[in-house]
Amino acid sequence: MILDKNIIAEHNDQLLADHKRRFDFLAADIPNVEAVLDKLVAFNIAIPSWALGTGGTRFGRFSGGGEPRSLEEKIDDVGLLHALNRSSNSISLHIPWDIPGNTAAIIEHAKQHGLHFDAVNSNTFQDQPNQALSYKHGSLHHTDKGVRQLAIDHNIEVIKYGEALGSKALSVWLADGSSFPGQINMRNAFNNTHESLQAIYDALPEDWKVLIEYKPYEPYFYSTTIGDWGQSYLLASKLGKKATTLVDLGHHLPNTNIEQIVALLLSEGKLGGFHFNDSKYGDDDLTTGSINPYKLFLIFNELVEGLDAKGINHATGLSWMIDESHNIKDPLEDLLMAVEAIKISYAQALIVDTPALKAAQAENDVVVAEGLLQHAYRTDVRALVAEARLRAGAALNPVKLYRDAAVRSTLIGERGANTVATGL
Numbered sequence: 057m058i059l060d061k062n063i064i065a066e067h068n069d070q071l072l073a074d075h076k077r078r079f080d081f082l083a084a085d086i087p088n089v090e091a092v093l094d095k096l097v098a099f100n101i102a103i104p105s106w107a108l109g110t111g112g113t114r115f116g117r118f119s120g121g122g123e124p125r126s127l128e129e130k131i132d133d134v135g136l137l138h139a140l141n142r143s144s145n146s147i148s149l150h151i152p153w154d155i156p157g158n159t160a161a162i163i164e165h166a167k168q169h170g171l172h173f174d175a176v177n178s179n180t181f182q183d184q185p186n187q188a189l190s191y192k193h194g195s196l197h198h199t200d201k202g203v204r205q206l207a208i209d210h211n212i213e214v215i216k217y218g219e220a221l222g223s224k225a226l227s228v229w230l231a232d233g234s235s236f237p238g239q240i241n242m243r244n245a246f247n248n249t250h251e252s253l254q255a256i257y258d259a260l261p262e263d264w265k266v267l268i269e270y271k272p273y274e275p276y277f278y279s280t281t282i283g284d285w286g287q288s289y290l291l292a293s294k295l296g297k298k299a300t301t302l303v304d305l306g307h308h309l310p311n312t313n314i315e316q317i318v319a320l321l322l323s324e325g326k327l328g329g330f331h332f333n334d335s336k337y338g339d340d341d342l343t344t345g346s347i348n349p350y351k352l353f354l355i356f357n358e359l360v361e362g363l364d365a366k367g368i369n370h371a372t373g374l375s376w377m378i379d380e381s382h383n384i385k386d387p388l389e390d391l392l393m394a395v396e397a398i399k400i401s402y403a404q405a406l407i408v409d410t411p412a413l414k415a416a417q418a419e420n421d422v423v424v425a426e427g428l429l430q431h432a433y434r435t436d437v438r439a440l441v442a443e444a445r446l447r448a449g450a451a452l453n454p455v456k457l458y459r460d461a462a463v464r465s466t467l468i469g470e471r472g473a474n475t476v477a478t479g480l
């Protein structure tokens with residue numbers, strides 16, 4: 057399904073008068089409004105290929121119908137999202153779930169939707185059919201050199217697929233860990249992981265990055281070999297300048313101060329990628345901004361501050377991606393909501409009165425400093441984000457247009473009600 061430009065234009069015409077009233081009211085209070093709009097237009101968030109179908113839990117999976125049956129259809133779905141919000145111009149592939157058959161044709165297909173390929177993701181947390189050795193007890197950290205080599209070879213294969221598609225980064229998330237005290241030698245596990253990652257690092261093209269993701273628990277529940285940002289940072293530092301840390305918002309213990317982690321990693325030049333989602337308890341993979349939007353804003357505040365301090369382009373300096381599991385919402389609607397929440401938090405961070413904040417911090421004026429952040433957070437910037445969409449040629453209200461244009465029922469008509477996308 058392709059959304060006709062005229063449908064978007066008609067939708068915007070209907071909503072334009074109300075939008076303009078709200079935008080003009082808001083813009084009158086934002087001195088650098090044009091600069092903020094330019095940054096909002098430029099800011100895109102990659103969509104992972106595994107988030108386009110219904111997710112599941114270990115208890116069940118309830119498919120919504122019309123799910124993409126192939127990599128081409130996954131690209132079509134990201135194309136739909138991008139047409140609706142002009143904020144998702146890339147797709148992040150998971151290997152082996154989305155191995156491209158004809159690479160040139162896949163690139164051309166993506167190009168027709170205005171898309172390119174973001175970081176490629178390896179998978180050493182599952183055994184594939186007919187796999188010679190098992191990842192049951194880990195991959196890059198394994199006691200058996202043969203298993204480690206299998207996992208290294210897989211990651212190098214993923215790099216090759218990524219190179220062919222024009223990707224510039226490899227994301228590595230390891231399930232490696234232990235569930236019981238005494239199960240593993242933690243020092244050996246870490247050193248094996250370092251040695252294995254070194255072999256992968258050595259195979260990276262010069263202009264690539266490896267993004268090392270951490271997670272405190274799950275699927276194992278006693279130790280995870282790359283369990284926190286310190287362990288990821290340690291590995292990234294040992295490996296070299298192409299290695300960086302990836303922060304997934306759901307991969308922290310409750311109440312962790314993620315904004316402080318972000319600030320320090322940026323300061324050290326070691327923040328490479330970001331996975332957006334939200335959670336109440338653990339790695340819940342809920343819609344970004346659905347549970348704690350203030351936390352998301354505070355993280356964006358540190359991101360903007362840290363990127364500006366280093367002179368890094370907000371849109372291109374880091375690898376931005378959504379990493380959620382859509383269990384009960386339509387995945388495409390969920391992704392539209394997530395992108396909206398990300399852009400709202402980003403816009404709020406962009407309107408913080410930075411000179412006043414710096415002055416208040418220098419004076420140790422706690423009340424004024426906190427008040428400046430709260431003022432930005434409590435500003436309703438939705439019209440600003442909508443204006444950026446309008447200027448980019450997208451829909452003023454993407455979810456409304458998605459419903460009005462009956463996208464899901466059209467997809468069910470095209471693909472069937474019982475299709476199941478590959479993924480989690």
Ligand SMILES: [Mn+2]
Nearest residue numbers: 269304331379
């Ligand atoms: Mn992640």
